[in-house]
Amino acid sequence: MTEYVIETEQLSKSYKDKAALRGLDLRVPTGSIFGFLGRNGAGKTTTIKTLMGLLHADSGSARVFGLPASDANSAVAIRRRIGFVTEDKELYPYMTVEEIIRFTRAFFPAWRDDLERRYVEMFDLPLKRRITELSKGMRSKLMLLLAICRGADLLILDEPTDGLDPAAIEDVLRELVSIAATNGTTMFFSSHQLSEVDLVADHIGIIDRGKMVATGSLDDIKARYQHLRVVLDDARQAPVRWGDGVESARQEGRVVTLLVSRNAEAIAAQAQELPGAVVERYPVTLKEIFLEHVRSN
């Protein structure tokens, strides 16, 4: 088994004169739940489409299961091991729920009948109903069923919880974690819901303007970032320049809040040296890390 299920190196892709990916380096460890984050138009869907062999990269390489995604024959072998949930959750309008399940099952010998029965019941899917008659939430659930039951080694999920109510989101996230834990399935999912990613992902990648701006284990990234809250005796005591590693500094009266990405100890010591300063440390949320990266980029 390769160390990384997905590996891209200097992946670039442009649409006419607009660059969507600019030398993207992405590594998704085998067995991980990888949250792929980025603003609208950052290049998330372009990356996913390139990995699925739907788009041809201008330069660089993309490998899935060690196979080149750009090669037509490899792409078929790759797709045999992938479950995919598309962003728009569109399925064939002329099929019923039962028909699309039967249709999809035929392509995947490792189809999980047990999971199919479980999700039909859990998601309350109306088997005889046409897909055009389903709400977006129901289509999302159906797509998740169709992706998960493939018995895939890798699930690529583009906004998987889009259109779901909070209770259904909870159910879906719990199922995804359970599948990853019991089957060792790798999950690569993009989402705008940072709270969801924070809840289930063990690795993240933040893409902005076609480049990876932060990637790694979520715990490592969170450990690296800290908030330092410095309460000063006098507001005028705040230094003009903080030490190396301060990503942002915000002052409100006597209170200075620092977002630190490295050298936290040295910066805390620098703050402590200020007369009468009290320094407190706070953990950083994923949202703060994300916003810091996309704003500074």
Next chain:
Amino acid sequence: MLWYKGWLETRYRLLFCIGWATVFLALVHPAHTTPMPLGAKGSVFSVVMLSCPMVVLVGCAMLGGSGVVTQPTLQAAKGLHGSTLYTLSLPVSRVRLLAVRASVGWLEIIGLVSLLCVSLWVLAPALRTVATPLQVVKYAATIIACGSMLYGVSVLLATFLDDQWRTWGAMGIGVGLWWLCGYAKVPEATNIFRAMREGSPLMAHAMPWGAMGFSVAMGVALVIAAAKVVQAREY
């Protein structure tokens, strides 16, 4: 299952084509033949010579498809349908998607033309007096072979046009070719509409092998070109 998907995509279109063919069948029915100016035999021939090329032309425009872009069941739709991405996520090559979908449409056209010719034979006593069953079979084979070029055009257009534009585009090209074959000096071996009408086995009592071969070769070349487009295209 790709065959099943192709069938679901085309079944109502096929029904529409059968309905279109029924209009011609109603015209050759004995109850309708007498008022025609050329008499029973002449009117039957004129209806047959008009109906078969028109049905194959409409059939090619309606039933062609590339198998990649999802087609609605009947009404032509504009825009890339989102479920195209679902199709492309299946472990199937694009060439196979195209081959299966093109085959489904082609088999339906063969069925449609066969049904039309058998129905003409059964419903038009006047046709039975002037043509043998073998001649009708040869005529059906001529129509199918000469229609393959029109079908190839429809399949090729399906690889890069919205379904709406593909349908009207294939129809427009077909009508244009028909006009060209009637009014321009097109060599007999490439005149597929002449081969389906006055050069057909029913009228000329000989198979138009040249035009049939030309049409089949063009149809194959167009489908190969469609496969190349599908492989190269981004979705």
